[in-house]
Amino acid sequence: MKRRTTTIAALGALLALTALTAQQAGATTVRVHYPAGKEGIGIIGNKGPMSWSKGVPAQRPEGPVNVWTYTWPDELGEVQMKPTLGEEKISIGGAYTLAAGSTVDIYPFFGAPFGKLTIVKDFASPQLNNKRALRIWLPPSYAENPAKRYPVLYMHDGQNLFDARTAAYGVEWGIDETMNRLIAMGKAEEAIVVGIDNTPERIAEYTPCCDPKYGGGKLDAYGAFVVDTVKPYIDRTYRTLSGKENTAIMGSSLGGIASVAIAQRYPDIFSKAGGVSSSFWWNNGAMIAKLPARVPVKFYLDAGTVDDGLPETTRMLEAMRAKGYRENEDLLFFKAEGARHNETSWAARVEKPLLWFFPWGSTKQ
Structure with missing residues (x-):
């Protein structure tokens, strides 16, 4: 002694x-x-x-x-x-x-590097007059260190993100496992991930008006739902860093074009947006042809080389560069060799946008 x-x-x-x-x-x-x-x-x-x-x-x-x-x-x-x-x-x-x-x-933590998923059922959308679940993944330190606040990533097709039992084709993205691994390895910052479930109106909600074959056109209302209803609920319920510099949005396929369009419309809300295998073919490529002026948002885009819309994504990249977006500064593209338009391919590369959005040492309280 x-x-x-x-x-x-x-x-x-x-x-x-x-x-x-x-x-x-x-x-x-x-x-x-x-x-x-x-x-x-x-x-x-x-x-x-x-x-x-x-x-x-x-x-x-x-x-x-x-x-x-x-x-x-x-x-x-x-x-x-x-x-x-x-x-x-x-x-x-x-x-x-x-x-x-x-x-x-x-704001460190010392316990097991495993986050926790919580589900909010029947979350109402006044903009779309329907309900859906929110699947909210809280990072490993959330319960352990009550002083810490977190950036937030909003993702579409919430059913497909965390659980193969609810995924549309029986394969999940594995967002929780990927985040746990990147955090434990000291590669990524902790972040809250909010999975917003889709509904039977998925095509309409994720798209601008109007594709000759599929219609669509409810994206404005869906974007308002995310910005005016979902985000305020998350910010008042959880310990978030609510500013735009700590807020991201991401999705795949139609959810990819939804993410890009919502970030373009709300650059005061989102500073990061990810379009994974985005359906830029929608309405004969209207999003490419009518690309708005450059906004202060970091965009991640990718596409696989097997039936995954690579030509249209390449055209979108060229259009964005012409608007002044700079490679590896506010525009990052990844060509996924051999990848297809499915959850298996997306799960295999989702760490790329996660690391670009939330690299270790990037978050300031």
Whole structure:
């Protein structure tokens, strides 16, 4: 016991010395938001008194509860670090990179990297005069770290996203498994995913007016449903980051053109939109021919090489480039060799838009 007390005292003295040096030379600070209780928060890292094998204790300042702070001198330059819960539990996900002189707030978690799906049945749409389910995937830290808020991805065809038993053709996208994996590997930020079920009016709801063969034309009402009814419900019910910079929309096939069109109409709501195997053939390519002026939205588009609308998607890409969209800045395209127009192909590549929308280190609270 005496030896442990001596060790703790020594660490405390080292922490105080580090803080004093930082105040003199300029401070780089990490603020860890987590209900650590008696276990406390430690910091491991690649420089200074920190190492990847041995942490230093963070301090709880006078102020916000559950905010643990650690400071080091700017002269260390850029530092990579991770928080620990007590001495043994290391945070899930990637390392945090702090530039010299910065103050960074982080919201870690230490439990199993598995999110949770909740279903809201019979969610009413006043715009379309019908009801459907919302399938809401909450990321791994949601229940563990109540201080954290999250970006949101809205997706169409909710039945097909999480469960093969409800998927239209018995194959799911595996959005939950993919997100769990990317988060655990430290490749992607945590995000809430809202799957909006389709209805028997799917074709009409996901399309602008009007295809000579299939009709359609309820997309404006469906877009208003997403923006004016679904999103406000999600924002008031869950801990979201509600600004446009943290809001994305994505779908496949007709849901792909719905996502592109909704983002074009509401660039003040969405900053990211994904069109997977989008049906740009709709109404003889009218969306391509009547492409509006460039909007401040990042678009992800893809298509498979086997009966998946690649020629039309290529034309859409050319039209967007002509409007000023820049490759790999606000326009990303992926040609999926051998991929077809089905959930199996979409599940195999869905990590590409997820990583572009929510790369590790991109979310600011």
